[in-house]
Amino acid sequence: MFIKNAWYVIASSDEIVHEPMKRTILGDDVVLYRKLDGGVVALDDRCAHRAYPLSAGRLVGDNIQCGYHGFEYNCAGICVRVPAQERIPERAVVQAFPVVEAHRWVWIWMGDPEKAAAVPVPDTHWMTDPAWDRVTHTRLFHSSADLIHDNLLDLTHESFLHQSTIGDEAVYENGITVEVDAQTVSVDRWMPGCHPSPLFEKATGLTLVDRWHTTEFQIPSLHVIHAGVVEPGGRREDGHLLTVLNAITPATENTAWYFYAFCRDFAVGDEAMNELLQQSLGEVLTEDEDALALQQERMETRPARLPDVLIAQDAGVAKARRILARMLAAEAKELANAGRLP
Amino acid sequence: MRLVLRAGSHREVADGALEVAASPDTPRRERWQWDIRVFEAATAPNGSQRKGVPVSANLGRGDGSASRIEVRADAELVRPEIQVRSVGTGFDVKRELQEVVAVIVGSGSALAEGRHRLRELDALILEGDDPYFLRMEPGPDFDATVAVIRLKGTGSIGWVP
Ligand code: FES
Ligand SMILES: [Fe+2]
Numbered sequence: 001m002f003i004k005n006a007w008y009v010i011a012s013s014d015e016i017v018h019e020p021m022k023r024t025i026l027g028d029d030v031v032l033y034r035k036l037d038g039g040v041v042a043l044d045d046r047c048a049h050r051a052y053p054l055s056a057g058r059l060v061g062d063n064i065q066c067g068y069h070g071f072e073y074n075c076a077g078i079c080v081r082v083p084a085q086e087r088i089p090e091r092a093v094v095q096a097f098p099v100v101e102a103h104r105w106v107w108i109w110m111g112d113p114e115k116a117a118a119v120p121v122p123d124t125h126w127m128t129d130p131a132w133d134r135v136t137h138t139r140l141f142h143s144s145a146d147l148i149h150d151n152l153l154d155l156t157h158e159s160f161l162h163q164s165t166i167g168d169e170a171v172y173e174n175g176i177t178v179e180v181d182a183q184t185v186s187v188d189r190w191m192p193g194c195h196p197s198p199l200f201e202k203a204t205g206l207t208l209v210d211r212w213h214t215t216e217f218q219i220p221s222l223h224v225i226h227a228g229v230v231e232p233g234g235r236r237e238d239g240h241l242l243t244v245l246n247a248i249t250p251a252t253e254n255t256a257w258y259f260y261a262f263c264r265d266f267a268v269g270d271e272a273m274n275e276l277l278q279q280s281l282g283e284v285l286t287e288d289e290d291a292l293a294l295q296q297e298r299m300e301t302r303p304a305r306l307p308d309v310l311i312a313q314d315a316g317v318a319k320a321r322r323i324l325a326r327m328l329a330a331e332a333k334e335l336a337n338a339g340r341l342p
Numbered sequence: 343m344r345l346v347l348r349a350g351s352h353r354e355v356a357d358g359a360l361e362v363a364a365s366p367d368t369p370r371r372e373r374w375q376w377d378i379r380v381f382e383a384a385t386a387p388n389g390s391q392r393k394g395v396p397v398s399a400n401l402g403r404g405d406g407s408a409s410r411i412e413v414r415a416d417a418e419l420v421r422p423e424i425q426v427r428s429v430g431t432g433f434d435v436k437r438e439l440q441e442v443v444a445v446i447v448g449s450g451s452a453l454a455e456g457r458h459r460l461r462e463l464d465a466l467i468l469e470g471d472d473p474y475f476l477r478m479e480p481g482p483d484f485d486a487t488v489a490v491i492r493l494k495g496t497g498s499i500g501w502v503p
Contacts, residue, residue: 175471175472176343176344177343177344177346177458178343178344178345178346179345179346179347179348179458180345180346180347180348181348181350182348182350182351307371310368310502310503311503312343312469312470312500312501312503315343315367315503318367318368318503319351319367319503321368322353322367322368323351
C-alpha cells in the first residue's frame with residue numbers, strides 16, 4: 001500500500017529523452033518520454049488493447065505507438081489511431097499522470113489527478129541555485145521506502161555504518177530535538193565543539209567546529225537534510241552549509257528509488273571537490289544500500305512477535321510512521337467511500 | 343531529548359479528546375506509563391481510567407474558554423503533577439533525574455530555550471539525558487498561559503517511542 005496523493009520524484013531530468021523509458025513506482029509501471037518541445041509525458045505503461053507495455057513501443061512525433069498492434073496514443077493517453085480499423089474504441093485510453101519538472105528532477109502525481117494542482121511540488125532549488133554546487137546519485141534500493149525513511153530520521157547510524165566518511169561518535173553523543181507537525185517530522189542535532197566528520201575535514205580543512213544536521217521529512221516523499229559546520233561560537237548561517245536532498249519513491253513494497261543530491265554553498269565550481277564528493281558519497285550510499293538490503297531480508301523473516309525495540313532517539317522514526325499510517329488510512333477510507341478499492 | 347509537538351500533530355482519541363503525548367507512543371508494545379490529553383471543554387467528563395488516578399487542571403485558551411488537561415499514569419511508575427501558570431516575564435523549569443517534563447501552551451505564545459516558538463496547544467516534552475534546564479520566555483503578543491506537567495518516575499522513566 002502506498003500513499004498516492006503526493007508528489008514523488010520519478011526520474012532525474014537527464015534520464016528522460018525522446019525515447020520511451022519504463023519506471024516502476026508505487027507498484028505501477030509508468031512509461032516516460034520527452035516531447036519534441038521538451039515537455040515530459042508520463043503514461044500508464046500498459047496498452048489498452050492487450051496490455052503490451054507501451055515502453056516497448058516507439059515514438060511517432062509526440063505520440064507513442066504500441067509495439068504489438070500499433071495503437072497510437074497522444075500525450076493525454078488517448079488513442080488516436082488504430083492501424084487495423086478506422087473506428088477508435090472509446091475505451092482505448094491509458095491513464096496520463098500529472099508531472100512537473102523542477103530543478104533537474106521530474107515529479108509525478110499517481111493519485112487523484114484533480115488533487116494535484118492544489119499541492120505544490122517540494123522546494124529543491126539548491127539543485128540549480130548558482131550560489132551552490134552539488135553532486136547527485138540515483139539508486140534503486142532493495143529495501144522498502146520505510147526503511148530508508150527510518151535511516152534518514154536516525155542519523156546515529158552514521159557513527160557506525162559510515163565510520164570512515166561522515167560518521168563519528170559526536171553524532172550519537174549529542175541529543176536531538178524532534179519536531180512534529182501535521183505532515184512533517186524534523187530531527188535536529190546540535191554538536192558543539194567537536195571534530196568535523198572525516199569527509200568534512202577533508203573538504204574544508206577545519207578541525208574544531210560547531211556542527212549540526214537537521215533532517216526534515218516532508219512526508220511522504222522528501223527528506224531535506226540541512227547540515228553544516230562553523231568555527232566554534234559562530235552562527236549557523238555563517239558556516240559551511242550543506243543541503244542534502246533525499247527524494248524517496250517506493251518502487252514496489254520492498255524496493256525504492258533513491259534520488260540523492262548533496263548540495264553545498266562552498267567550493268562552488270571546484271571540480272576536484274566535486275570528484276571527491278561524487279565518489280565518497282557514492283560509497284556512503286552503497287553502505288546504506290547494502291545495509292538496508294540486509295535489514296529488509298531480516299525483517300521479512302522476522303517473527304511477528306518480535307517488533308522493533310525503539311529507543312528515544314527513534315522519536316522521529318516513530319512519529320513519521322504514525323503520520324504515514326494515518327495518511328494511508330485516510331486515503332483508503334476515501335477510496336472506500338467512493339466505492340473503489342484501494 | 344526534546345520533543346516539540348505542534349498543535350496539528352496531536353491525535354484525536356476516543357471521547358473527543360486530543361492525545362498530546364503518551365509513553366509508549368506506539369501502543370501495546372511496551373508497558374504503558376502515562377498519557378497527556380486535552381479535552382476541549384473544561385467540563386468534559388472523565389475519560390476511561392487505567393491504573394492510577396488522573397490528575398487534571400483547567401487551562402485558559404486564547405478565545406477565553408478553558409480546556410481540561412488530564413494526565414493519566416501508571417501509579418507504580420509515575421507520579422504526575424500539573425501546574426498552570428502565566429509566562430509573565432519568563433521563568434525557568436528545572437527537571438530532576440527520573441523526571442519527564444511537558445509544557446503545553448493554553449493561550450498566547452512563548453519562547454522555549456530562546457529558539458522554540460510555542461503557540462496555542464503546542465507542547466514541548468523533555469526527557470532523557472538532556473536538557474535538565476529550560477528557560478521559558480514570553481512571546482511577542484499578550485501574556486501566555488502554560489501548563490507545566492511533571493512526570494516523576496519512581497524509577498528511571500523516559501518517553502518511549
Ligand atoms: S497490445 Fe498494444 S496494440 Fe495490441
Ligand atoms: Fe546513511
